[in-house]
Structures are given as C-alpha cells and as structure tokens.
Amino acid sequence: MSLMILTVNGQTYTVDVDPEMPLLYVLTEDLSLRGPKYGCGLGQCGSCVAIVNGRAERTCVTPVSRVEGATITTLEGLGTPEEPHPLQQAFIDEQAAQCGFCLSGVILTAKALFDENPQATESEIQAALRNVLCRCFAQTRMLRAIRRYAQERV
Amino acid sequence: MGGSHTSLPVESRLTPAARRQLHPAGYSRRRFLQRSGALIVAFAAAEMADRFGVAPTVSAQGGNTPQTLDSWLSIDASGHVTAYTGRAELGQGMATVQTQLVAEELSVPMSRVTLVQCDTALTPDQGTSSGSMAHPVNFNDGNLALAGATAREALFEMAATRLGVAVDQLTAADGVINPLGDASRRVTYGELIGDRRFSMALSPEAKRKSPSSWSVLGTSVPRLDLPELVTGRFEFVDNVRVPDMVHGRVVRPPAVGAKVVSVDEDSVAGLPGVLKVVVQNDFVGIVAETLWQAMEAARSLSVTWSQGTGLPDQSGFYDYLRQHPSRRSTQVVSSDNVDATLSRTTTILESTYLHPFQMHGSMGSACAVADVRSDTVTIWSATQAVYPLRETTAMVLGRSPEHVRVIFVRGSGCYGINGADTVSYDAALMSQAVSRPVRVQLSREDEMAWGENYGLPYVIDQRVGVDGTGNIIAWDVESWSARRGGRPGSTTPGNVATGALLGFPPAPFIPRAQAPEPIWFNNRGNAAPSYVTGRVGQTMGGTGTVAIQRVVQHVVPSPFLTGPLRSPRRLQNTFAHESFMDEIAVSVRVDSVEYRLRHLADPRLREVTNAAAKTADWQTRPSPRSDNPRTGVVSGRGIACVLYEGDNGYVALVAEVDVDQDTGEIAVTRFVVALDVGPISSPDGVRNQLEGGLLQGLSRAVSEEVTWDSEKVTSVDWAGYKSLFLPDWYHLRSKVGSQIPLIETVLINRPEDQAMGAGETAITVVAAAVGNAIFDATGVRLREVPFTPERVRAALAGSR
Numbered sequence: 001m002s003l004m005i006l007t008v009n010g011q012t013y014t015v016d017v018d019p020e021m022p023l024l025y026v027l028t029e030d031l032s033l034r035g036p037k038y039g040c041g042l043g044q045c046g047s048c049v050a051i052v053n054g055r056a057e058r059t060c061v062t063p064v065s066r067v068e069g070a071t072i073t074t075l076e077g078l079g080t081p082e083e084p085h086p087l088q089q090a091f092i093d094e095q096a097a098q099c100g101f102c103l104s105g106v107i108l109t110a111k112a113l114f115d116e117n118p119q120a121t122e123s124e125i126q127a128a129l130r131n132v133l134c135r136c137f138a139q140t141r142m143l144r145a146i147r148r149y150a151q152e153r154v
Numbered sequence: 155m156g157g158s159h160t161s162l163p164v165e166s167r168l169t170p171a172a173r174r175q176l177h178p179a180g181y182s183r184r185r186f187l188q189r190s191g192a193l194i195v196a197f198a199a200a201e202m203a204d205r206f207g208v209a210p211t212v213s214a215q216g217g218n219t220p221q222t223l224d225s226w227l228s229i230d231a232s233g234h235v236t237a238y239t240g241r242a243e244l245g246q247g248m249a250t251v252q253t254q255l256v257a258e259e260l261s262v263p264m265s266r267v268t269l270v271q272c273d274t275a276l277t278p279d280q281g282t283s284s285g286s287m288a289h290p291v292n293f294n295d296g297n298l299a300l301a302g303a304t305a306r307e308a309l310f311e312m313a314a315t316r317l318g319v320a321v322d323q324l325t326a327a328d329g330v331i332n333p334l335g336d337a338s339r340r341v342t343y344g345e346l347i348g349d350r351r352f353s354m355a356l357s358p359e360a361k362r363k364s365p366s367s368w369s370v371l372g373t374s375v376p377r378l379d380l381p382e383l384v385t386g387r388f389e390f391v392d393n394v395r396v397p398d399m400v401h402g403r404v405v406r407p408p409a410v411g412a413k414v415v416s417v418d419e420d421s422v423a424g425l426p427g428v429l430k431v432v433v434q435n436d437f438v439g440i441v442a443e444t445l446w447q448a449m450e451a452a453r454s455l456s457v458t459w460s461q462g463t464g465l466p467d468q469s470g471f472y473d474y475l476r477q478h479p480s481r482r483s484t485q486v487v488s489s490d491n492v493d494a495t496l497s498r499t500t501t502i503l504e505s506t507y508l509h510p511f512q513m514h515g516s517m518g519s520a521c522a523v524a525d526v527r528s529d530t531v532t533i534w535s536a537t538q539a540v541y542p543l544r545e546t547t548a549m550v551l552g553r554s555p556e557h558v559r560v561i562f563v564r565g566s567g568c569y570g571i572n573g574a575d576t577v578s579y580d581a582a583l584m585s586q587a588v589s590r591p592v593r594v595q596l597s598r599e600d601e602m603a604w605g606e607n608y609g610l611p612y613v614i615d616q617r618v619g620v621d622g623t624g625n626i627i628a629w630d631v632e633s634w635s636a637r638r639g640g641r642p643g644s645t646t647p648g649n650v651a652t653g654a655l656l657g658f659p660p661a662p663f664i665p666r667a668q669a670p671e672p673i674w675f676n677n678r679g680n681a682a683p684s685y686v687t688g689r690v691g692q693t694m695g696g697t698g699t700v701a702i703q704r705v706v707q708h709v710v711p712s713p714f715l716t717g718p719l720r721s722p723r724r725l726q727n728t729f730a731h732e733s734f735m736d737e738i739a740v741s742v743r744v745d746s747v748e749y750r751l752r753h754l755a756d757p758r759l760r761e762v763t764n765a766a767a768k769t770a771d772w773q774t775r776p777s778p779r780s781d782n783p784r785t786g787v788v789s790g791r792g793i794a795c796v797l798y799e800g801d802n803g804y805v806a807l808v809a810e811v812d813v814d815q816d817t818g819e820i821a822v823t824r825f826v827v828a829l830d831v832g833p834i835s836s837p838d839g840v841r842n843q844l845e846g847g848l849l850q851g852l853s854r855a856v857s858e859e860v861t862w863d864s865e866k867v868t869s870v871d872w873a874g875y876k877s878l879f880l881p882d883w884y885h886l887r888s889k890v891g892s893q894i895p896l897i898e899t900v901l902i903n904r905p906e907d908q909a910m911g912a913g914e915t916a917i918t919v920v921a922a923a924v925g926n927a928i929f930d931a932t933g934v935r936l937r938e939v940p941f942t943p944e945r946v947r948a949a950l951a952g953s954r
Contacts, residue, residue: 035386075386099245
C-alpha cells in the first residue's frame with residue numbers, strides 16, 4: 001500500500017492503495033464516484049473512461065501509480081443535473097442514450113478530443129470513438145449530440 | 155455519494171437511498187405498510203383479493219397482479235401521486251412513459267408523480283419485465299392504466315359528493331377538480347384522499363381518458379433519467395453501497411461440466427483482506443474486505459477441477475442439431491395435404507438457413523449486492539423479475555421467500571437474461587457465508603462464459619411449391635434449435651449458471667418424437683411465415699394467404715445455457731422466412747414488395763410494408779439489380795416484414811446496403827422502418843427503440859457469434875465476441891462520400907387500438923432485409939448469420 005495524491009474533479013485526495021490497483025477502483029470504491037464504470041476490465045469497451053491530464057484514459061487498465069499527481073475528470077466533473085456541461089446538455093437535447101452505461105466513454109472521449117482539437121472533423125470524431133462500445137446501439141443519437149456540441153461551441 | 159442513512163421519510167417520494175433505509179422495516183408489503191406511517195402501500199394481493207372477493211389474476215408473464223387500487227397508487231396530502239409498477243426501466247424509457255401514463259390518467263403534472271419500480275416489499279407482482287410485453291401489460295385495459303382510470307373516477311365521485319355537483323359536470327386539471335365553468339369552487343386530490351387508502355378494487359368498467367384528450371401521454375417527453383445519467387449521478391446497481399459491505403468474487407470452472415475436486419485455501423492464506431473461501435457443490439467464491447483484494451484473491455485461489463464433459467465440434471454444430479437423437483417436436487400448424495400438394499407441384503424451392511448462438515453481451519459485467527441476515531435477506535439486483543428471484547433466492551439459501559426482499563436497481567442494458575440473476579445468487583451465497591452484506595461483480599469472462607444465457611442457435615429448412623401463375627401454393631418449414639435453462643422463474647434456479655453450479659437442475663428436457671396436433675395457432679415464436687393462413691381447426695390465426703402449410707420445430711438439448719435474447723426465436727425464424735420469401739420472388743422474377751403483398755392478407759401488415767417501401771422510394775423491379783458490376787462496391791436494397799410474436803407489433807424494414815465485392819465488407823447506407831404498435835405513448839421513445847434495435851440487429855446480422863473449442867467458450871471478451879463498435883458501419887461509407895447513417899422511421903399511430911410492444915420489432919427483420927439487399931446488389935444469397943466479410947467473399951467466389 002502507498003499514499004497517493006490525486007486531483008479528481010477539482011478536489012485533491014490522498015488515498016492509501018496498492019499502487020498496482022487500476023485507477024477505476026480508486027474512483028468507484030475509495031471516492032464512491034458513479035460516472036466511471038466497470039464494463040470489461042480490459043480496456044476494450046470504454047465504460048471506465050476518465051480524462052487524465054487531458055487525455056481520455058481507460059481507467060480499468062491504468063495502474064494508479066501511473067497517474068500519481070494527475071488531474072482527473074470524471075463524468076461528474078463536467079456538470080451537474082441542474083447545470084450540465086454543454087456537451088452533456090447536447091446529449092439531453094438529442095435524447096442520446098438508452099441504458100446510459102457507456103456514457104463515460106462516449107462523452108469524455110468526445111470531450112478530450114474537442115479540448116485538444118476544437119476543430120475536430122467528422123472523421124476525427126469517428127476515429128476518436130473507434131473503440132467506444134454502446135450495446136444499446138444509441139450511436140446515431142450520440143453522434144448527433146456530439147455534432148450539435150461541436151456546432152454550438154464555435 | 156455513498157448514500158447517507160437517515161430516518162424513514164414520511165412523504166411518499168422514495169429515492170433509492172431512502173428505499174435502502176427501509177430494509178430493517180420489513181419484507182412483506184404488509185409489514186412495510188404497518189411500519190411506514192403515512193406511506194400508503196397496499197396489502198398483499200391475496201389479502202385484498204379475499205376482502206373484495208376478487209381473485210388475483212395471473213398476468214401474461216406470471217405474477218399475481220393485485221386487483222386493488224391501493225396496490226398501484228397512493229396520493230398524499232399535498233396531492234403528490236406515488237405509483238407502483240412491476241415493470242422495470244431497463245434503459246428503454248419505461249419509467250418515463252409509465253410516469254406519463256399516470257400523470258395523464260390523473261390529470262396531474264409529471265413532476266407530481268413518483269414511480270416506484272419492482273421491489274417485492276412495495277410494488278405489485280407483475281412477474282417478469284420481459285420481451286415486448288411491458289407496454290401491452292400496463293398501457294391497455296388493466297394494471298397501471300386501469301389503476302389510473304379507477305383512481306380518477308373515484309376522485310370524481312368523492313368530489314361530486316363534496317361539491318354537490320354531478321360527476322359528469324366536473325372537470326380536473328393539475329390535481330384539482332372543479333365544476334365545469336366554475337373555477338371558484340374547487341377541491342384538490344390531497345383534500346379528497348390525501349394520505350388515506352382508496353380501499354377499493356380496480357374497476358374493470360373504469361374508462362381511460364380518450365386518446366384525443368391526451369396532453370402528456372402520446373408526446374415525446376424527455377427521459378426523466380437522462381440528466382442524472384449524462385452527469386454521472388445515476389445510481390446503477392454497480393453503485394449500491396451499504397454499511398459494512400464487503401466484496402465477493404466468483405471462481406468459475408475452466409471447462410463446461412468441470413466439477414470441483416479440491417480447493418486449496420492455503421493458496422490465499424495471508425493475502426490481505428481475505429475473509430472467506432465459499433465452496434458449495436461446484437460453486438466457488440471468495441470474499442474480501444475490498445474489491446481489489448477480492449479480485450487479487452480470486453486470481454490466486456488454487457482450485458483443482460475435473461475434466462469437462464466436452465463440447466460438440468463447432469464446425470459441425472448445425473448437423474449436430476439436426477441429427478441429435480433426443481428431440482422435442484412441436485407442430486405449429488399442419489394442413490393434411492402438404493406432401494401430396496408438393497408432390498404434384500412442378501416448381502419446388504428449398505433452402506436452409508443457419509443462425510448461431512449469440513450473446514446479450516451487456517456493457518456492464520453483472521453486479522448485485524446481498525445482505526443475508528438471520529431473519530431477513532435483502533438483494534439489490536438488476537433482475538427483470540424481482541418476485542420470481544425472491545422465490546429462487548430463497549431456494550438457493552434454504553430460506554423462506556417471505557424473508558427475502560428483492561429491490562430492483564438498474565444495471566446496464568440487458569436485452570433478455572444477462573448475468574443479473576446469477577450474480578444475485580452469487581452475492582446471496584457469499585453474504586450468507588460471511589454474515590455481512592456482499593457486493594459481487596462478475597469479470598468480463600465470468601459474464602460471457604458463465605454469466606449469461608445465450609440466444610438460440612437455429613437450423614431452418616424451408617420448402618415451397620409455386621404454381622403456374624407464380625404464386626405459392628404450399629409452404630413447409632422444419633427447424634432445429636437447442637435449449638437449456640432459461641429464466642429461472644419462481645422454481646428453477648438451475649436455469650442459470652450459479653444455480654446449476656450449486657446442483658439445481660435446469661428445467662427438464664422432455665423428448666417428444668411425435669408432435670401432437672396443434673389445438674390453436676400459437677405463433678409467438680414467429681415459427682410460421684407471415685404468408686400462411688395459420689389455419690388450425692376453423693380459425694385462421696395467420697396473416698397470409700397460403701392455405702397449405704406445415705410448420706414443425708424440434709428442440710434438442712443445448713451444450714450451453716440459453717435464454718430469451720432480444721426477439722428470441724422470432725428473430726431467427728424471421729431471418730429464414732423473409733430471406734426465403736425473397737428467394738421465391740426472385741425465382742418467379744417478381745418485385746419483392748409486390749410478391750409479399752400478393753401473399754399477405756392482414757391489412758396492417760400490408761400497410762407497414764407499403765409505408766416502408768413508399769418512404770424508401772422503392773423501385774418496383776425484380777432482384778437482383780441487373781446492371782451492377784462484379785467487382786468493387788455495389789449497392790442494393792432489400793425488404794422484410796413481420797407481425798412480431800404473431801400479434802404484438804407490425805414492422806417492415808427497407809435496407810439499402812453497399813457491398814465491397816473485393817473485401818466482402820458490408821455497409822448499410824439507409825434503413826427505412828415502418829411500425830404500427832397501436833397507440834404511440836412517446837414517439838421519440840419509440841424512435842430510440844427502433845434506431846437501437848436496427849443497429850443491434852445489424853451487429854447481430856453481420857458480426858456476432860459465440861465461439862467455442864472442445865471444452866469451453868472462447869469468445870469471452872470484446873476481442874473474441876465481435877460486436878460492432880461505434881464507427882464500424884461507417885468504415886465503408888467513406889468510399890461513397892456520405893458520413894451520416896440514415897435511419898428513417900415511419901410511425902403509424904392508432905390511438906384507439908390496443909397497445910403493442912415496440913422494443914423487439916425492428917431487430918427482428920434486420921438480418922433478412924440486409925441479406926436481401928446483399929442479394930440485390932450482388933446476386934449472391936447469404937443463408938448463414940453472421941454475414942462476415944469472409945462469408946461474403948466465399949459466397950461471391952462460389953457463385954462466380
């Protein structure tokens with residue numbers, strides 16, 4: 001076990017954990033966050049995504065030791081139900097979900113893309129979302145929501 | 155965030171955290187009622203039935219649906235309505251649309267309605283939330299809809315007495331009743347009934363509001379859960395945390411049929427946090443203080459297993475189905491002149507269609523929390539069947555069902571039976587062993603190899619005779635499928651993995667070589683094509699014109715547990731029927747839409763077929779397109795239609811596809827779907843279901859297949875089980891320029907008709923429509939799902 005300092009959604013935490021443990025379990029167990037989720041534990045599906053130092057990372061395969069001192073944003077860190085982030089609002093406006101289990105992967109991957117590349121093209125959006133799974137297959141609406149966000153922010 | 159645990163709320167709004175408080179309060183609805191002060195919840199169904207002389211009815215999917223109004227609705231002094239439903243929100247919008255229903259029938263804003271779903275201490279026993287039945291069950295003339303109508307009429311009666319005005323001279327809006335044209339005299343629902351019971355039976359005569367007066371139901375109300383979902387606040391079952399909770403992990407056999415020989419507990423001795431190794435028959439689990447400790451311990455635990463029982467060779471599996479010596483046969487329909495007619499017919503067409511095992515493949519690996527104490531058992535579960543799970547959990551634990559409370563908490567999308575039930579048993583067993591609340595989350599491999607029940611494999615032989623005018627005169631279908639287990643229901647925990655590992659048998663397989671004569675036309679599995687009359691005795695239950703008909707199906711024992719994956723049986727059968735219908739049309743050089751209409755008698759099925767074709771600007775001509783080159787990317791169109799379950803949703807789909815003849819890859823460029831499910835409760839909700847169903851159907855049609863070797867399933871993650879990911883279906887589109895997949899929906903609204911289910915309609919017709927479009931583009935027929943690039947290339951090579 002080791003003491004680690006992480007900044008998550010604007011708050012700094014010191015946690016005492018096995019450094020080999022994936023970041024996901026710090027977020028869900030130690031910090032009781034609901035945004036990132038265990039989907040596959042293999043980095044394949046995207047339901048565990050958080051933005052770590054500006055990049056959309058699969059937290060289920062990221063040892064916490066690798067992100068010591070990092071700035072981390074989960075779905076909770078973007079906005080609240082009362083005041084959603086514009087990207088989250090676009091998902092509400094487009095009714096872009098079914099079960100909603102995949103939303104950390106879809107929304108945060110898109111968020112990290114636009115933060116880095118505000119002019120991201122359609123093919124860049126698709127490339128970024130290449131490995132994000134949604135088994136309810138709400139993808140048409142999700143892409144509409146991402147496009148809406150892209151258009152409204154320029 | 156972890157959920158604070160304060161005292162019981164006196165108002166009737168119940169957050170999930172508040173519901174969790176209630177668990178020391180009692181486990182039957184009646185005890186809960188006694189302990190819960192102002193919270194008005196009904197008596198158990200049986201007691202009310204006795205009081206009112208009304209027998210509890212058994213709903214279409216089991217359950218003992220209470221016939222007492224207080225079981226469904228309560229209104230507090232402020233006029234806030236709490237509605238209790240046994241139909242779960244699974245991500246399909248059921249919570250929002252049921253709230254719309256209650257708000258509409260009671261003329262209150264949706265913000266004044268709280269919906270409590272699926273909790274054996276609180277809600278009516280509506281059996282299983284499955285298939286496409288949630289809507290028909292609660293939106294027609296019974297259950298939740300009838301409760302709303304009964305309550306409104308009761309409130310009007312009370313108001314009539316209070317105000318001294320005849321009932322038909324009253325009007326209601328916003329939870330207030332007043333005489334027509336006189337807003338000065340008014341009485342609120344809270345004043346009329348607040349915090350008291352209605353103490354009356356559901357009134358079968360109660361009239362629902364006329365759809366022409368709807369202002370909330372029938373509109374596209376935004377989903378109530380989305381703000382919490384998109385901001386990461388929503389509580390999934392994965393997020394349930396209770397005080398003193400620890401973590402369990404299961405260790406499943408390495409091969410199908412392998413049994414525990416020995417468990418070396420020393421292998422985890424000294425590992426941090428380990429509390430207990432739990433072994434019961436072939437169930438092995440380990441409990442530790444934290445999730446990570448449990449995961450590490452499960453990896454370290456040394457278990458010696460026996461050899462497995464072996465699996466049939468996958469490459470010959472369809473022959474295995476066909477040749478299995480032990481089978482159970484059923485006749486769906488059988489006119490006595492099929493063989494004689496076919497023997498006299500000069501033009502006979504025959505084809506065989508193949509469909510593999512497929513997975514539900516839920517995003518989330520299943521999770522549940524259980525708290526098993528000496529006197530009570532509480533399970534937080536994403537099950538679609540809280541009351542049945544209460545019974546089977548009691549069996550698993552050796553306890554009485556009265557001591558068990560099952561609380562539904564949403565999991566990731568399920569589409570049938572994923573690991574939600576089995577992981578509930580896992581959590582219960584381990585909690586019982588350590589006398590503490592235990593949370594269990596399956597690993598991805600546990601979920602895919604040992605968590606869920608796979609969708610059914612099928613071999614379907616089709617044979618028709620065509621007369622001199624090109625019409626079908628006889629249709630003969632024979633199919634082979636495999637099954638084992640299924641939903642546990644109230645008696646059969648062995649139908650899912652953990653129950654089976656504990657030694658509970660799955661539902662028995664009873665061979666029956668000679669199928670009895672059918673006594674009615676049961677086409678719930680869409681075993682019969684849409685084009686036969688479905689004549690049994692003097693009644694014709696089918697939608698078509700072909701009078702000479704035989705449909706025989708055989709089920710054999712499956713090597714794997716199987717279950718009702720979205721559109722079970724209907725999807726596989728419809729793939730075969732609708733592909734074969736296209737083959738017949740091709741053989742007589744008639745347009746596929748025109749040929750279908752020639753053999754369809756049902757006006758509503760004809761209408762959706764016409765509507766899809768018209769919206770897609772369907773050009774009348776035979777398939778295949780004659781002018782397509784034999785290399786490069788070519789385009790085609792296909793159609794398919796069905797009356798889902800024989801009586802539960804009319805759907806037709808036109809698919810337009812591009813086929814890259816060099817690589818074998820397929821891209822759907824456009825779907826046009828037409829749907830008639832009676833009255834539409836939420837147009838956007840239905841569209842969302844159609845869009846998701848189409849793309850999920852596409853993934854199943856072109857990509858998904860369970861794979862196995864000689865002893866175990868090998869598709870145990872997303873690398874092995876190939877779902878379509880987000881951009882996969884755009885891959886080819888870039889070659890043709892457009893980036894946006896076009897899905898057009900045509901909704902035929904029939905407000906005065908009976909409500910049907912929409913959720914499983916579109917997915918049922920995708921494989922056939924896509925396969926027909928591939929044929930139209932290339933002249934090559936695909937008869938085995940999935941249509942992988944390898945199969946498409948092989949079929950193209952074989953035909954040229």
